[in-house]
Amino acid sequence: MARCARCKTSVTLSRMDYIWTPWRYHYVSSVDKVAGCPFCRKLAAGDDRENLIVHRATYNFVILNLYPYTSGHVMVVPYEHLDSLAKLSPEAAAEMMYLTQRLEGILRKLYEPDGVNIGMNLGRAAGAGIAGHVHMHVLPRWIGDTGFIATVAETRVLPEDLAITWERLKEAFA
Numbered sequence: 284m285a286r287c288a289r290c291k292t293s294v295t296l297s298r299m300d301y302i303w304t305p306w307r308y309h310y311v312s313s314v315d316k317v318a319g320c321p322f323c324r325k326l327a328a329g330d331d332r333e334n335l336i337v338h339r340a341t342y343n344f345v346i347l348n349l350y351p352y353t354s355g356h357v358m359v360v361p362y363e364h365l366d367s368l369a370k371l372s373p374e375a376a377a378e379m380m381y382l383t384q385r386l387e388g389i390l391r392k393l394y395e396p397d398g399v400n401i402g403m404n405l406g407r408a409a410g411a412g413i414a415g416h417v418h419m420h421v422l423p424r425w426i427g428d429t430g431f432i433a434t435v436a437e438t439r440v441l442p443e444d445l446a447i448t449w450e451r452l453k454e455a456f457a
Contacts, residue, residue: 322346322360322416335449338456342375343382345456347445348420354443355394356422357452359383366415368405379419386421389455396423 325334325346335347337357348356359382361375368376387399403419404410 320364320416321413322418323364326362332446332449335445337449337452338382340378340382342372342378345382345386345452347449347452348422349445351422351445351448352400353396353422353424354448355390355396355452356420357386357390358418358420359386360416360418364416366406366417368403368417371417383419383421385456389452390421390423393451393455394423397426398424400424 325336326344328334331337331339335349336344337347338345342363343359343361346358346360348358359379361371361379363371363375365371371379383401387401390396390399400420400422403417404412405414405417407414
């Protein structure tokens with residue numbers, strides 16, 4: 284609470300909060316140096332376990348984030364390599380939302396989070412790590428899941444190995 288210097292009335296000042304993700308720097312700074320789209324490469328490889336693909340649907344697939352913010356961080360990715368949600372077919376967009384809804388329920392059941400982040404970043408300026416292939420992030424969140432070690436030591440502590448996360452989510456989709 285502060286007082287306006289001109290009229291002496293009390294005003295509430297808003298404060299902007301920042302979320303820092305320094306542990307993702309290696310990925311963000313190197314993604315353009317690798318030839319081709321990581322999603323398309325993983326799809327073509329054929330080994331879903333090795334490439335962290337949890338589920339294949341008709342128009343989209345579900346894949347673990349290789350550099351997760353939290354355990355259970357997944358993405359819904361259309362098979363079609365498109366850089367814009369507006370270019371996605373209505374069928375693919377509907378399935379993307381259906382899979383996102385399903386993942387919300389699965390993550391709530393498996394991880395019992397305090398909340399769930401759902402969203403996408405379209406274009407490099409919007410924060411997209413893979414700007415050329417649209418994808419939806421779905422990840423469980425807990426109150427206080429950014430703490431001292433992440434803020435000071437630029438290290439993310441994940442209580443679950445990606446292979447275990449893959450197994451749990453793969454089983455939930457079965």
